[in-house]
Amino acid sequence: MNRYIEKKHVIHTFSPDHVPAASARPGETLIFETYDCHMGQLLREGSDFDHMDKSLANPATGPVYIEGACPQDILRLAIRNIELDQVGILDKGPTAGALKEHFPEYIIRRLPVKDGMVHYGHLQIPVRPMIGVIGTAPKGHAVSTLAPGDHGGNMDCTSIGPGAVLYLPVRVPGALLAMGDLHAVMGDGECGNCGVETGGRVTVQVDVVKNHPIPWPLVETGDRWIVIASRENVDEACQKAVDQMFTFLTVEAGLSKLDAGMLIDMLGNLVVCQIVNPQKTVRLEMPKWPLEKLGFYGFADQESITRSLKGEQEVRP
Numbered sequence: 001m002n003r004y005i006e007k008k009h010v011i012h013t014f015s016p017d018h019v020p021a022a023s024a025r026p027g028e029t030l031i032f033e034t035y036d037c038h039m040g041q042l043l044r045e046g047s048d049f050d051h052m053d054k055s056l057a058n059p060a061t062g063p064v065y066i067e068g069a070c071p072q073d074i075l076r077l078a079i080r081n082i083e084l085d086q087v088g089i090l091d092k093g094p095t096a097g098a099l100k101e102h103f104p105e106y107i108i109r110r111l112p113v114k115d116g117m118v119h120y121g122h123l124q125i126p127v128r129p130m131i132g133v134i135g136t137a138p139k140g141h142a143v144s145t146l147a148p149g150d151h152g153g154n155m156d157c158t159s160i161g162p163g164a165v166l167y168l169p170v171r172v173p174g175a176l177l178a179m180g181d182l183h184a185v186m187g188d189g190e191c192g193n194c195g196v197e198t199g200g201r202v203t204v205q206v207d208v209v210k211n212h213p214i215p216w217p218l219v220e221t222g223d224r225w226i227v228i229a230s231r232e233n234v235d236e237a238c239q240k241a242v243d244q245m246f247t248f249l250t251v252e253a254g255l256s257k258l259d260a261g262m263l264i265d266m267l268g269n270l271v272v273c274q275i276v277n278p279q280k281t282v283r284l285e286m287p288k289w290p291l292e293k294l295g296f297y298g299f300a301d302q303e304s305i306t307r308s309l310k311g312e313q314e315v316r317p
Contacts, residue, residue: 001032002028002029002030002031002203003029003031003060003123004030004031004033005021005031005032005033005061005064006033006061006093007033007034007035007047007059007061007199008025008095009021009022009061009062009227010035010039010059010061010180011059011060011062011145011146011178012055012056012059012060012062012145013142013143013144013145013148013150014060014063014135014136014137014138014142014143014145014153014176014178015138015141015142015143015176016137016138016139016140016141016142016171016176016291017139017142017170018108018176020061020062020063020064020065020174020176021061021062021063021064022065022067023064023065023066023067023171023174024064024065024067024206025066025067025068025224026066026069026111026206026207026208027068027206027207028067028203028205029080029203029204029205029206030064030199030203030204030205030206031202031203032061032062032179032180032201032202032203032204033061033199033200033201034059034060034061034094034179034180034181034200034201034202034211035059035061035180035199036060036085036088036105036181036182036197036198036199037057037059037090037132037133037180037181037194037197038052038056038057038089038197039053039056039057039059040055040199040245041056042089042091042108042110042115043087043089043110045110045168047108048106048108049091049093049106049108051104051315055252056142057146058132058133058145058146058180058181059145059180060133060134060145060178060179060180060181061103061157061178061179061180062100062176062177062178062179063137063176063177063178064176064178064206065128065175066170066174066175066177066206066208067174067178067197068210069151069170069173069174069175069208070170070173070175070210071139071170071171071172071213072170072211072212072213073170073207073208073209073210073211073212073213074167074168074169074170074209074212074213074214075136075166075168075169075170075175075176075177075206075207075208075209076132076166076167076205076206076207076287077165077166077167077168077169077203077205077206077207078165078204078205078207079131079160079161079162079163079165079166079179079202079203079204080162080203080204080205081162081201081202081203082129082130082131082161082162082200082201082202082203083180083200083201083202083203084088084113084116084127084129084182084198084200085113085198085199085200086113087110087111087112087113087198088110088111088113088118088183088184088196088197088198088199088236089108089109089110089111089194089196089197090108090109090111090120090155090195090196090197091106091107091108091109091193091194092106092107092192092193093105093106093107093193094106094247095147095193095194095241096276097190097191097192097193097275097276098136098191098275099137099191099193100193102165107282110182110245111196113127113184113196113198115249118184118185118196125185126185127184127185127186128158128161128184128186129184129200130157130158130160130181130182130186130188130195131157131161131180131181131182131202131302132154132155132156132180132182132183132184132312133145133154133155133178133179133181133197134152134153134155134160134168134169134177134178134179134180134197135149135151135153135168135177136152136168136169136170136172136175136176136177137151137154137171137175137176138150138151138171138172139171139302140274142186144278145178145180145181146277146278147234147266147277147278147279148230148278148279148281149230149279149303150169150194150215150216150217150230150275150297151168151169151171152217153230154166154181154227154274154277154283155228155230155273155281156181156186156195156273156274156276156277157160157219157226157228157272157273157274157281158183158186158187158192158273159219159221159224159283159285160187160219161224162199163221163222164193164219164220164221165219165220165221166217166218166219167209167214167217167218167219167220168217169213169214169215169216169217170208177206179202179204181197181243182197182198182199182200182202183195183196183198184196184198188271188272189272189274190273190274190275190276191275192194193276194276194291199243210310214248214252216228216229218248218258218304219283220298221288223289224285224286224287224288225248225285225286225288225291226245226247226284226285226286227241227248227284227285228241228273228281228283229241229243229244229281229282229283230277230279230280230281230282230284230286231245231279231280232279233280234275234280235250235274236244237279237280237281237282238270239281241283241284242264242270242284243284244284245260245264245268246260246261246264248286249263249264249286249291250274250297253291253294253296254295254296255291255294255296259294263286264279264284264286264288266286267286267287267290268284268286269284269285269286270282270283270284270285271283271284271292
């Protein structure tokens with residue numbers, strides 16, 4: 001039976017000081033119940049931004065202590081399913097996004113989400129579920145769930161959805177995994193301030209890759225490897241993403257510096273994830289097929305993933 005993490009276990013920072021809401025063993029499947037990014041405050045007709053508690057923004061469900069996860073390891077998170085709530089919030093306003101000067105007052109739309117579609121007036125837009133906030137605790141300090149970073153956090157990356165595998169660094173014992181801020185659909189860049197914000201339930205299988213430190217988020221899909229980078233502005237984030245992919249190709253895939261650089265030139269796709277958060281986030285995508293032809297099929301085979309803690313002394317909180 002899958003372990004269910006209720007949304008009453010909510011945090012607004014990724015922090016090593018949080019008491020775990022639950023613990024899980026590598027190989028277990030968890031279901032995270034999540035609020036929307038407004039913690040449900042705008043679902044009621046007549047509610048508005050002026051009367052909501054903005055300190056409750058971007059709640060994340062958790063954290064969950066992953067047994068056997070230690071600094072210098074990485075979490076492997078296979079996203080099996082995202083079940084969305086039946087109402088999503090879409091808004092425009094004067095405080096964020098590239099269109100804020102066009103909307104001096106907040107406008108809120110509550111959109112039905114049903115039968116695999118977001119219903120916007122006469123338009124039916126296919127859902128593309130994604131996790132906006134997902135991360136582990138950084139070492140020694142707390143980071144707001146509003147911010148992205150090397151720990152993950154508010155990356156708003158549309159590639160983090162069903163079928164993807166997300167790898168996150170472990171900085172503290174147990175990793176302290178949390179997630180929230182689901183979107184029914186969102187364009188890359190989150191240009192206008194938000195996606196269709198909704199709550200729901202995320203089914204994820206957790207594993208630990210031992211003694212294989214990768215210091216930033218990495219996504220694996222059926223046909224791509226994706227590095228995610230966040231910095232103060234888009235230019236810096238782009239440079240960081242290119243540096244990360246170069247490191248991934250040379251250190252993990254074993255390519256020469258020349259081959260890595262040439263492949264990035266020919267096949268690397270740089271995509272803006274979001275421009276609305278305290279730091280901006282981009283991703284660099286590389287197709288798998290050339291790396292497989294060169295002999296790289298992934299840095300973690302089944303034997304290197306910890307699925308059992310037999311013989312290890314580990315205390316469950």
